[in-house]
Amino acid sequence: MSLIVHKPGLQSTIQDAGREGFRKYGIPAAGPMDLAAAQLAQLLCNNHHDQSLIELTLHGAIFEFEKSAVIALTGGGAIALLNDAPLPYNKSVVVKAGSILKFQASLYGCRTYLAVQGGFAIPQEMGSTATYLPGKLGGIHGRALQAGDQLRFNREQPNERSLPEVEVEWFNPALSSNQVCIRFTEGPEWSWFSKEEQNLFQQTKWTIHPQSNRMAYQLEGDALNMTQKKELVSTAVMPGLIQVTPAGIPFILMSDAQTIGGYPRIARIDSTDRNILAQCRPGYLLNFQKL
């Protein structure tokens, strides 16, 4: 075995580039919430973009390396300590056998990616190792990591040659502030909302509700009361769409969102800003700016 999970932290899951091709069966792609950060972690380990890595939520995780490895941490949401010494993010690091990696509380950000050179050896389910918790698919038996899990590396020996010798300057506004601006385009049902409601949507400082997860972020603010009480026929939805429930509460769909939805979609957020959202934690303030 190669990596031992002593504590999983708030929620740690195995992810890869995602599970494509099963939407018609109700199975979303899943995959990393902050795709850009996950891809950087793979680059820093000289990995293919579809290797298995770990997505950690906030802090609390403790891992032990049973074998030496080259690793990279990206994203944010925690302070990493390797054998009690601070470990930089966005840089390839050689970790010696027996090392302990801990994640402590930090001020900003929400999700850390831990990639290891060669990736973790996880069996694929339906073409992917990405964990989709609501469907109990991928990862380790379709669940989040738990204490006692042991993850093997695909690569027996780390290869320190050909590693990028850089510490990447990374920018994601949610890693240095708890108030961020998210850009959007009009959603398919934008016109179902009155001018006043459209303005309210853009002028409100929305708070991310504690009941937010990889499926969706719930927003707190003034309710958006649709003047037109039309029913939407259930239709396909994707990460980045903002649905508004009959109670006027907006939900931003994220990586594990279900494939079909029946609420009007006021707005759509594209990939760059979904990466910003991925690093926003509950309590963050969002305001929406139209592209």
Next chain:
Amino acid sequence: MSLVRVYPIHEKACTVQLEKPIGLDTFQAIEAIQETISKKYKKEISESILSYNSATFFLHSAQQLEYCCEQFQLLASSLLKNLPAVEEKSKKIIRIPVCYHNIYAPDLSAISHQLQQSEAAIISLHSQRKYLVYTIGFVPGFPYMGEIDAQLQLPRKKIPISRVAPGSVAIAGPQTGIYPIEVAGGWHIIGRTPWKLFDKTRERPCLLEAGDQVEFYQITKEEFENWNEPYCT
């Protein structure tokens, strides 16, 4: 107003939606449109899904989005004027065994009071129709099927229960569905099938797809408990 709306739902996905009342005719129209578009643009499209009055296409590249929206709008509008027939292979009927015994139908007696119908009448009304699978969603393999008899229609529960057993057959509004995995649910559970609707280890992981037709037939508690075949054969 145009009968077809095409709009992006993602930087790499767009939906073709028919502005028509939902039902068999509309579904068959969107199914035919989906087949034609999928064939003609198979290089651009990676996957597609159907739901009631819409077909959504996932593209390989975000650069194709605008082009595809325009082309799909033109093609769908012209197809609507002269709809091609849907291929026969997708028209199969699947007969699903259901045990309506109270042990497996926790809501049957409550809705029998609510609907002023005997349990036997509910079972017979539910199992005498042929249903169309309008879409799969909610959780992996969950089929949204319709329409159930008007005498069986009632709103979903106010408070969902936290664990519905896999295989539970349920109704809500004009629809009937089957829970493939253990999950929270707000539909009224009137029976259970011994079949597995979702099995991630199979090449085709789900029993049903949008466009399939389904009939239910009643089996006894003894038959349910001794059922050996987890799939349709």
